Amino acid sequence: MVREFRATVWRMLAAVLLALAGVLSAVPAAAKGADPLPSWRQGSARTAITSFVAAVTAKGPRYVAPADRIAVFDNDGTLWPENPVPFQLAYIIDEIRRRTPDEPALAADPMVQALLAGDVATLLAGKHHDGLMHIAALTHAGMTVETFNASVNAWLASARHPKFNRPYDRLTYQPMQELLRYLRANGFKTFIVSGGGADFMRVWSERVYGIPPEQVVGSTAQSRFEMRDGRPVLVKTLDHLFIDDKDGKPVGIQQFIGRRPIAVFGNSDGDKAMLEYGTIGNPRPSLGVIIRHTDAAREYQYDVNPKSSGTLVEALKDAPARGWTVVDMAKDWTTVFKEP
Amino acid sequence: MVREFRATVWRMLAAVLLALAGVLSAVPAAAKGADPLPSWRQGSARTAITSFVAAVTAKGPRYVAPADRIAVFDNDGTLWPENPVPFQLAYIIDEIRRRTPDEPALAADPMVQALLAGDVATLLAGKHHDGLMHIAALTHAGMTVETFNASVNAWLASARHPKFNRPYDRLTYQPMQELLRYLRANGFKTFIVSGGGADFMRVWSERVYGIPPEQVVGSTAQSRFEMRDGRPVLVKTLDHLFIDDKDGKPVGIQQFIGRRPIAVFGNSDGDKAMLEYGTIGNPRPSLGVIIRHTDAAREYQYDVNPKSSGTLVEALKDAPARGWTVVDMAKDWTTVFKEP
Numbered sequence: 001m002v003r004e005f006r007a008t009v010w011r012m013l014a015a016v017l018l019a020l021a022g023v024l025s026a027v028p029a030a031a032k033g034a035d036p037l038p039s040w041r042q043g044s045a046r047t048a049i050t051s052f053v054a055a056v057t058a059k060g061p062r063y064v065a066p067a068d069r070i071a072v073f074d075n076d077g078t079l080w081p082e083n084p085v086p087f088q089l090a091y092i093i094d095e096i097r098r099r100t101p102d103e104p105a106l107a108a109d110p111m112v113q114a115l116l117a118g119d120v121a122t123l124l125a126g127k128h129h130d131g132l133m134h135i136a137a138l139t140h141a142g143m144t145v146e147t148f149n150a151s152v153n154a155w156l157a158s159a160r161h162p163k164f165n166r167p168y169d170r171l172t173y174q175p176m177q178e179l180l181r182y183l184r185a186n187g188f189k190t191f192i193v194s195g196g197g198a199d200f201m202r203v204w205s206e207r208v209y210g211i212p213p214e215q216v217v218g219s220t221a222q223s224r225f226e227m228r229d230g231r232p233v234l235v236k237t238l239d240h241l242f243i244d245d246k247d248g249k250p251v252g253i254q255q256f257i258g259r260r261p262i263a264v265f266g267n268s269d270g271d272k273a274m275l276e277y278g279t280i281g282n283p284r285p286s287l288g289v290i291i292r293h294t295d296a297a298r299e300y301q302y303d304v305n306p307k308s309s310g311t312l313v314e315a316l317k318d319a320p321a322r323g324w325t326v327v328d329m330a331k332d333w334t335t336v337f338k339e340p
Numbered sequence: 341m342v343r344e345f346r347a348t349v350w351r352m353l354a355a356v357l358l359a360l361a362g363v364l365s366a367v368p369a370a371a372k373g374a375d376p377l378p379s380w381r382q383g384s385a386r387t388a389i390t391s392f393v394a395a396v397t398a399k400g401p402r403y404v405a406p407a408d409r410i411a412v413f414d415n416d417g418t419l420w421p422e423n424p425v426p427f428q429l430a431y432i433i434d435e436i437r438r439r440t441p442d443e444p445a446l447a448a449d450p451m452v453q454a455l456l457a458g459d460v461a462t463l464l465a466g467k468h469h470d471g472l473m474h475i476a477a478l479t480h481a482g483m484t485v486e487t488f489n490a491s492v493n494a495w496l497a498s499a500r501h502p503k504f505n506r507p508y509d510r511l512t513y514q515p516m517q518e519l520l521r522y523l524r525a526n527g528f529k530t531f532i533v534s535g536g537g538a539d540f541m542r543v544w545s546e547r548v549y550g551i552p553p554e555q556v557v558g559s560t561a562q563s564r565f566e567m568r569d570g571r572p573v574l575v576k577t578l579d580h581l582f583i584d585d586k587d588g589k590p591v592g593i594q595q596f597i598g599r600r601p602i603a604v605f606g607n608s609d610g611d612k613a614m615l616e617y618g619t620i621g622n623p624r625p626s627l628g629v630i631i632r633h634t635d636a637a638r639e640y641q642y643d644v645n646p647k648s649s650g651t652l653v654e655a656l657k658d659a660p661a662r663g664w665t666v667v668d669m670a671k672d673w674t675t676v677f678k679e680p
Contacts, residue, residue, distance in 0.1 A: 067552060145594060189554075202598040212407060213598030214529075215554070223594050225587040225613055231621035232613070234594050240580055247565040254485060254563050254574050256596060258542040258553030273565055273572070281571035 036182040039175040039335040045289075046332065048325040049179070052287040056262065057186050062285045064262055066187035071263035072217075072253060072274060073180070075194035075201060077310040078267045078291050079209065080172045081161075083300045086309055087168045088196050091155050092139045111135055137238050140197060144233045145223060152203040166340065169208050174338045176265075176291075180209055188263065193217045193253055195245035195270055199236065217256040219244045249274035260284075267291040272315040275324060288324035290315060295330040298337075376522040379515040379675040385629075386672065388665040389519070392627040396602065397526050402625045404602055406527035411603035412557075412593060412614060413520070415534035415541060417650040418607045418631050419549065420512045421501075423640045426649055427508045428536050431495050432479045451475055477578050480537060484573045485563060492543040506680065509548050514678045516605075516631075520549060528603065533557045533593055535585035535610055539576065557596040559584045589614035600624075607631040612655040615664060628664035630655060635670040638677075 040046040055062040056069065076082035085093075096115060100107040107113075111131040114122040123131035140148070156169050164171055180190050190211055192201060198218030205211045221241045223234040244252040250273050253261060264271070264278035267290060279288040293303045293310065303312045319326050329336065380386040395402040396409065416422035425433075436455055440447040447453075451471040454462040463471035480488070496509050504511055520530050530551055532541060538558030545551045561581045563574040584592040590613050593601060604611070604618035607630060619628040633643045633650065643652045659666050669676065 067546065191554075198595075198598065206407065214531075214596065216598065220595050222582070222591050225590045225617070227616070232590065232617045234590060234617075240582065242562070242580065250565045250572065250574060251562050255538075255560050256554065258538065258556065276567070277565070277572045277574075 036185065037175070037178050039178055039333055041332055041334055043332055045325050045327045049287065049289065052263070052285070053183065053186050056285055064284050068259065068262065068284060069183075069186070069188040070191065070257065070259050070261040071183050071188045072191045072193040072257075072261040072265070072278070073176070074249075074266040074268070074271045074274075075192050075196055075218075077293065078265055078271075079176050079180075079192070080168070081299060082310050083302065084162060086196065088200050090159065090161075090168070091152065091200070092135060094155055094159055095139050095151065096135070106138065109134075109138075112138070133238070140199070141221070141236045141238050144235055145199065146233075148199060148236055149203050152200060156204060164337070166337075169204055170340065171337055172208060173291075173333075174335045175333045177209070177338070179265075180211070183263070184210070189215065191215045191217060191257060191261075193244065193249050193274060195219055195243065195248075198244075217244060217252045245270045247273045250277035253277065261286075263287045263289075265289045265291065266315070267293065268310040268312050269314045270310075272318070275315060275322070279322060279324065288319075288322060289327060290319060290324055291327045292316070292329060294328050295333075295336065297330075299329060376525065377515070377518050379518055379673055381672055381674055383672055385665050385667045389627065389629065392603070392625070393523065393526050396625055404624050408599065408602065408624060409523075409526070409528040410531065410597065410599050410601040411523050411528045412531045412533040412597075412601040412605070412618070413516070414589075414606040414608070414611045414614075415532050415536055415558075417633065418605055418611075419516050419520075419532070420508070421639060422650050423642065424502060426536065428540050430499065430501075430508070431492065431540070432475060434495055434499055435479050435491065436475070446478065449474075449478075452478070473578070480539070481561070481576045481578050484575055485539065486573075488539060488576055489543050492540055496544060504677070506677075509544055510680065511677055512548060513631075513673075514675045515673045517549070517678070519605075520551070523603070524550070529555065531555045531557060531597060531601075533584065533589050533614060535559055535583065535588075538584075557584060557592045585610045587613045590617035593617065601626075603627045603629075605629045605631070606655070607633065608650040608652050609654045610650075612658070615655060615662070619662060619664065628659075628662060629667060630659060630664055631667045632656070632669060634668050635673075635676065637670075639669060 037046060037050070056064040073079055076086045080087065093115060096106070096112055100112065111123065111134045114131060115135055123129065123135065125131060156167060159168060160166060161168055161171055183190055192205060192209070192211055192215065194201060194217070196218050198216050198220045201216050201218055202213035205213060205216050219242060221236070221238045223236050226233050226235055242248065242252065249271065253274060260282055261278045262282065262284050263286065264275050266275055275288045275290070279286045290312065292312065293300050295301060302310060303316070305311065315324070316326065318324070377386060377390070396404040413419055416426045420427065433455060436446070436452055440452065440456070451463065451474045454471060455475055463469065463475065465471060496507060499508060500506060501508055501511055523530055532545060532549070532551055532555065534541060534557070536558050538556050538560045541558055542553035542556050545553060545556050559582060561576070561578045563576050566573050566575055582588065582592070589611065593614060600622055601618045602622065602624050603626065604615050606615055615628040615630070619626045630652065632652065633640050635641060642650060643656070645651065655664070656666065658664070
């Protein structure tokens, strides 16, 4: 009885200290003037984000319990660039280039030759883009998960972005990094929901974004379980391929997260369906944000170019009626990339 | 400068308080005598678990960083019973019974009639168990996610287990509930990895186990995204069905969690592959545990019955050589279910 009472007192004391610590760690950011979003200029985009967060975290009519504060982020073009090609495609090209000298069969493959010649038309021909799928299979299937992970890490350590001459993983948008931390500090759980490969992103998502592998939703296929020399391995395949793009994004959210997000961040028409899913008819308050690529000087300007990989036409047209916040990179961000 | 210094001091103070609170909340459990596992008798099974947790959480050669403390639990037969039938099958039968009076077409369906007559042979006939899949489609597809969730909740509120006469969600194993909390208190992230439907479990997993929907891996299919009356809905289908059982368990772990677990809890041969994946050739220290159903008086005794849904033959045979801990429900647990 006494022991139980003592345990209860300790627990209460610990709870008070935890709450106090929570308040104290929040205070410097909120009241003491340390801006949690220093790379975001004052303006309507920033205000839309901060007032949404204030509303759902304060006791009141728009309060949302922490468990339901699910925020989902597209990756390519939302958290890091997608030009001149999405970074995973850069990995694929570099990986094929690395391997062809030692693998004559690979070098003789017509689709590999098309890839190395930049012959995109050949790769994308056919209803199912057979050439591109073949290249994907060559670089994303047939090896164990560990071998694939090591290959991605080796690439990140050596490859440089052609425009910025930096490792690809040092090209995340600084304002979005601040936003991820700001949301987590306010009780949100942050997820990536990207058309990119989940296995590709999970290699570095925790280190680069603070997002653990299990909070990365992406395009996936099923690996195959095998015992090799008495040890279990998972061999990557392209079986049951799921493309986490367009309508696939809300589908992936349901399949992998199982809850409806209240905050959705994207940059292209590929994110339109998940913006709709998060913000239309959601019983909870919600926020939809589109990052618009308007900054030719510091990044790229391609927002409404229907030929680019980050085409933004339909979602942008719908934004005013849907109440989606449009972020203008050139105007709303003081910094795009963190200085090296 | 002063402001930065002040912020740093606040953050340090908050960190100290947080660490202190962590120590204080751990103290009652560890040193003050409040046993975190009161339903576990002293013995080799309990010791295997507690010494593993002590080893991976203490600085030393077997230390595992919190981010890598992934624990996976089978559900049916590991966290709650699976007799006389897995609870999701009880849901299916009750749901069909509820609907047939109002749906003549359903009542006339030969497979529905087989189900209601308990004609399991007809349901399981054919290589792909076409009858059972048809029943699954009738009860798990064609409705929105919200409609399905509401149906599961309504069932849980009204149905009673035939042997224990309690709602199914009040039949979780008390020792396993303590274990889930004990692992989380020691920095583990707990996941369900079950052959049951992910959507079925996610309705109640957070309330019943403290495991949020996004940490539930189960059998899944892809929903379909639709706009209905201008609002987005996800309609359940059985497309791209993934059965999270046997070899499918490590495959599901890779696809949904993306990291190798260090602690694996199961009860049947369906869990053998994930026990192997977690414990053989894992670069980190690991623990494999099998719950053996040996308690005819308080629960069921069916462990090595090859006809039951929780067949445990191969995994049990491998346990000594693999170093898997076998929990004997009758001997190792003082309590099976929490008193109502």
